[in-house]
Amino acid sequence: xxxxxxxxxxxxxxxxxxxxxxxxxxxxxxxxxxxxxxxxxxxxxxxxxxxxxxxxxxxxxxxxxxxxxxxxxxxxxxxxxxxxxxxxxxxxxxxxxxxxxxxxxxxxxxxxxxxxxxxxxxxxxxxxxx
Numbered sequence: 859x860x861x862x863x864x865x866x867x868x869x870x871x872x873x874x875x876x877x878x879x880x881x882x883x884x885x886x887x888x889x890x891x892x893x894x895x896x897x898x899x900x901x902x903x904x905x906x907x908x909x910x911x912x913x914x915x916x917x918x919x920x921x922x923x924x925x926x927x928x929x930x931x932x933x934x935x936x937x938x939x940x941x942x943x944x945x946x947x948x949x950x951x952x953x954x955x956x957x958x959x960x961x962x963x964x965x966x967x968x969x970x971x972x973x974x975x976x977x978x979x980x981x982x983x984x985x986x987x988x
Contacts, residue, residue: 866874881889 884892
């Protein structure tokens with residue numbers, strides 16, 4: 859609907875004419891009941907009830923329930939901590955052999971890590987070129 863200060867458009871004038879003409883064909887008793895229903899609806903719309911979720915008495919309860927739900931979700935998705943990684947049997951046996959071998963421990967004392975890494979890289983480069 860247009861505001862009161864603007865003139866009606868052609869569509870609005872035609873719509874108003876059709877509605878007024880259809881209204882004149884309605885029985886007086888039915889028109890009275892429609893008018894009463896309209897007034898009852900306007901009165902009910904004017905006195906809106908307060909929403910239950912806006913009530914200040916329920917806010918602390920809703921806040922506590924939300925906090926409990928948040929804590930439950932965080933704890934539910936937490937990964938189990940403190941479980942040692944599972945080693946394959948072959949790797950575990952090789953590690954035990956190295957620890958039991960006293961000569962291997964002597965080699966580790968004078969271990970030159972960067973040199974062995976460089977030598978391994980050189981070997982890998984020669985194999986990839988060939």
